[in-house]
Amino acid sequence: MSSELEAIKDPGVPAHVHRQADLDPKAEKKAERQVAILFALSALGTILFIYSYIWISEDLFIYFPVLGTTNAKQLFLGLGLAFSLFFIGAGAIHWAKTLMPDEEVIAMRHEMRSEDEDRRELVKTAKQGAAAAALGRRSLIKRSLGLSLGLIGLSPLLLLRDLGPLPGKDLEKTSWKSGTRLVTDPGDRPIKPSDLEVGAVAQVLPAIAEGGHRALSDIGKDAVLLIRLRPEEFQLDAERLGMTYQGIIAFSKICSHMGCAVALYEQQTKHLLCPCHQSTFDVTRAAKVIFGPAARPLPQLAITVDSEGYLIAQKPFSEPVGPSYWERNSQ
């Protein structure tokens, strides 16, 4: 801040050093030729692009070191375009650097602030305008205008109401009812306990009527994972144990954290892992969270078999599946 400490003086912009092309006509010609070659390379790139587009077959695969086997049409279309663009740029920049003036120029700056006089004039004009419109005095107009401006935003907001239905109880319900058969996904085949060996996992959905349509929104709540353990491996209370059938336990596949499909099952540890955020659930303890950000276990579906021996749901889920929300009663 204090000027006495400023020991070293500004030596000013260094003197301009001429380039080879500024002094030697031969070097200038050479630079000119280099620029022309770069532009010509760009033209060749465009020709490669046109050739690839029309004549290279879609099914031609070629081997390239590093890239591996790759589709020739895609590769040469891309390379043609890349060369045609890149060399225009390279040519233009080489031109600017070797042949266009390279002397640095100094321009002056001005403070952003307007002149005091201009500022005074502005205030005067604004005040005159305001006085002419009598903005200060007409409070009735001001207040009613404020009211109308305050309300006018409501109409467009209201117009957004029909974007979707109200959630109602929708988030709590799934298609599972008592007696609904478990069917494979994909395939829609009903399954018997004997179809699942110990250690096996299967994704199931609730059976739908013949020819019925399964919406993605339903799958997003109905997807269930079946896992078969040896019954003695469970560490469950009597109620939870009653929801399993011959070592088969069923959980909602929709993660209780953010709704991803909990799809990774580790057979050794009997852990279920969500690939999105790594919440880990212990299958032997009714999908208790043992790691990761999920705060609740996966809801368990009570299952049994019907008179024909096919797996069915005993009753609907006793709690909402999927991620949490404000209205969810999690107690």
Place this chain on the structure above:
Amino acid sequence: MTARERITGSVANYVDERTGAAAWMKKNLNKVFPDHWSFLLGEIALYSFIILLLSGTFLTFWFDPSQREVIYDGDYQPLSGLKMSAAYASTLHISFEVRGGLLMRQIHHWAALLFMVAIVVHLLRVYFTGAFRKPREFNWIIGVGLLTLGIVEGFLGYSLPDDLLSGTGIRIAEAIIQALPVVGSYIAFFAFGGAFPGEAFIPRIFTVHVLLLPGIFLALITVHLMLVWYQKHTQYPGPGRTEKNVVGYPLFPVYMAKAGGFFFIVFGVIAFLSAVASINPIWLYGPYTPGQISAGSQPDWYMGWLDGLVRMAPPLETHAFGHTISWNILIPGLILPGIMFTGLALYPFIEAWISGDKREHHILDRPRNVPNRTALGAMALTFTIVALLNGGNDIIATTFNLTINQMMWFSRIGILVLPPIAFVVTKRLCLSLQRADRDLVLHGRETGTLVRMPRGEFVEIHEPISAQKAWTLTQHEQPVPLELPATDARGLKRPGAIKNKLRNRMSRAHAVAVPKVSAADLKEIEHH
């Protein structure tokens, strides 16, 4: 007069008589722009945006933004006969049947990645050199807005193909909306037209992605550039460069040729990457269904830090009075990002308040000369990088044979411990570099030549540095702490004593520096 001059002249005359453009053009054709490689970062972002507009327009000619269910019967055999949305099927059509379609998809995606990289690195350049200081605070805020919108725009863009990976990303976004207290499930149902996923969101985010956000981008970028033009570009310190001038090359012809050429270089490099490096092969992921997922699900890099924060959040939920509040989603998904971006946007004002500096600045800071700011930036960067790494914790764990648990605990502890360490280390480093500068100016450059003196001692020869270099190393102002007095002139206590004390403290921390070479120092050296 040649024929060409006559034609040019009459066209120019025609335009000028109708617009009066000549006067403005005369002044601005010679507008001076300073030259530095780091000033190209913002240019890369701008050019990537133009490339995004061009390639994106091409893609809309074939893309069908609809979730109508179709049976696939296109050229890609592995998915033949599968049920999928029209959006996914048309993306496959662009990739396999439209010639050059896949190339354009790749260019669009690569340009988006580069756009975000360029914005972030440009932001770092502006931050660490102090280019955000008066009078450029508005442009800083616009920049933070562009960064935020860029993240949203990119996320919506890669969600459009409706493949298994992108649908999973949308599912997570829906869960964040649903986690909002009181209004969450309502907003989610409005946004998705009912329960997730419904059939409404692809057409809706398509409109936002191709119309609404690009429009806002165009407007903000225009203002951003107009302000750069009007305020004139900042320049790095150096001989002949002052706060009152701008040293560089004129717009016409040098800068126009360089900048125009650079656009083609950026486009060429993106096309090259798209030709040789395939990204987002959506045909391998399959169509979206909420009941399935692929292992190693990852967002694009600019969303990775957010996902990383969500992954490391502790499992906290409040269950009370029949309601649920998911802190494990709200804190990493909304509250922390909110604090990060608000802090970023307000930084210029916070620093000005701490330093009490109300003057304009056009000469950039060397980061070492403002240790506190540089250290704070390193701290924020460390926080973000730990979060970003944790966003890929599963990939990193499998690549380096670690367990997910080790990665997660490293991140959970690291995100609290590493940023303060980064602050302290960076501040020390800056001060060391200042000391090195001081030595360089006082004693010159070490030549590496050793001389044996008559008395047997060895001395290294130092070579004095040039006057230009000496100026560059000493031209900066050293900050002075505010030291607001606790009492006013009449000996009365000033209001806001605690606030002033805090401000004094921060100001003192901000002004820590190694004294730069002074006249007295140089004189003393001469006497030796």
